[in-house]
Amino acid sequence: MKGGEIINSLKEKILNTSIELFYKKGFEATGVREISKKAKVSPSMINYHFGSKKGILKEIMELFFSYMEEYLNKEHVEEKKFEERIRMAIKSLVIALRKNEKMFKIIMTQIPDDDIDLIEYRTEKMKKIILGKIFLDEFKGFNSNVKYEIIGPALSGMIFSHFLLKDIATQISGKIFDDEFYEIYPDYIADIYLYGALKKLKE
Amino acid sequence: MKGGEIINSLKEKILNTSIELFYKKGFEATGVREISKKAKVSPSMINYHFGSKKGILKEIMELFFSYMEEYLNKEHVEEKKFEERIRMAIKSLVIALRKNEKMFKIIMTQIPDDDIDLIEYRTEKMKKIILGKIFLDEFKGFNSNVKYEIIGPALSGMIFSHFLLKDIATQISGKIFDDEFYEIYPDYIADIYLYGALKKLKE
DNA sequence: GTCTATAGTCCGATAGAC
DNA sequence: GTCTATCGGACTATAGAC
Known part of the structure; x- marks a missing residue:
């Protein structure tokens, strides 16, 4: 295993x-x-x-987070400049989540909220992935009054919601998310996030 | 009722x-x-x-969608220019979802996927809200090769994920989302979406 | 319209043979 | 380590009195 x-x-x-x-x-x-x-x-x-049945949930979480940590640790983004680091972080996060999208959805939506152990385990691991590894470190070079509790979640929200709402999105739009889609998806998200939709629409 | x-x-x-x-x-x-x-x-x-127990779910959906349709129909955004229309659409969507955030999360995450009637009802109503009323109409003036199946969901993803992952976000960051937060939140999301995070960070 | 009592099914977990 | 059989309880839905 x-x-x-x-x-x-x-x-x-x-x-x-x-x-x-x-x-x-x-x-x-x-x-x-x-x-x-x-x-x-x-x-x-x-x-x-x-x-127990809950024990399966625990193992799913361990499997998912050990995969994510291993995968995201492989990337060496430290030497790149800001834009490139964001772009690479988005790309590797999308790849890693896509490979484990079922486990990800289970972990984000199916943990019983009265199971304190499981909730705390998820909190600790997600903190490590989101805050430590991927996003907040990238913003340290900036000294502005930007609200990081919005600008960080805005990015992770674009990515997470795609995997959480995939089925509903397919029902609504008929769009099926295939290899072709995932080849352009990370760069599109990075462009919108870094430079905005207006630039994207007008180019 | x-x-x-x-x-x-x-x-x-x-x-x-x-x-x-x-x-x-x-x-x-x-x-x-x-x-x-x-x-x-x-x-x-x-x-x-x-x-039946599922009947409660059906009524929750009817209540939510009748509220959303009524609320979003009140807005008259047709005469504004693109940026302003997006900004207003985000603001009214955030206000409407915040007022019904519990129903929204239930509807997006708790409908049994084998209940075809409920799923189809949700699909039809969401299509009306997302595609017809708020987003896709706004993009009709543009003739570019932009992928609307990315640029549309990117925006709704930022907003939806906030309400779906609120509890987890609070667990991770400790941040509590109060009136003060929601006063700046829609404009921040609009700015990031329209002009990007880089502009936001450097201003 | 609201209640109590219960029918009939399915649940998670375990005992005990191999 | 894997199985069958079963325990005790919880589930949704309904019957029937008021």
Whole structure:
């Protein structure tokens, strides 16, 4: 499971099936019987391998965040200038989220808000990714009265909402998001964010 | 219920309690017993007034969309120029969503994806709000090769994600979104969208 | 219109055999 | 490590009295 080892194939089957079902139907709407039936294992295997249904959620979070940290650490953006750093940060974030979009949606929308452990774990990890690694560091060179609690979330909002609202966007517009789309998407977002829609529209 | 009439106080109690619970815990995680207990009515009143638990969801959608349509129809932006129209559209959308942020989050994240009727109803109404009323009309004056399926969602993404991820944003940043915040928020979003973050940072 | 009582189903978790 | 069988409780919806 960790780092691509192939151990415990049954556990992986449960995990992958759970990701599909939690993504499509939601955590609460998915029963352990449904997971075990679709994964072709016994229901008791869920409790044996994960302790409880919530235990699956915990492992999904660990898998997602360990992937994200590893992926985003690979990038060396320190030596680039501001525009280029923002552009690269957007590109790598889009790639990383696209590879894990089901887990991302589950983690952002399906964690029960009364499970303090899971909520705190998510908060800590998201803080590391959003504040530490990607956005706030980039703004340190600037000394203005800009509200960072708007300008940062404005960027992450453009990206996050795409992955969270993908299905609804497809229902509304009919647009399907394929490889061709994701090739131009990060640069478009970067352009709008850095230079605005007006420049984009008039060019 | 419609247009502020005060009829059927028990039905309203159930509806308001449901909005609170669906927002906080999610639709599936909330039981009819819990709603009825908190609203201090009998569980059978839910089926009497709404037919089923899903019936509450349907009424929440109708309430939200009738409010949004009424509110957004009040604005007369046709005579303004592009920048001003975008700015006003953002402001009225933010005000309308803030007034109904709980219903909005429920509608965007809690509709069961296998309930075709509810999904289609949401799609039709969202299309009317997003495509027809607010964004796409604004771009008709431009003849460029700009991808509207990016530039439109980029704007709605900045706004929608704020309301969908508010709680997580507060957990991460500690920031609380008060009246003061919402006074500057729409213009900030408009500035970033129209002219970009770089201009904002350097001014 | 509102209640109590309950029917009928499904839930997550576990005991115990292999 | 994997299975079958089952416990105890919670679920939504409804019947029927008032």
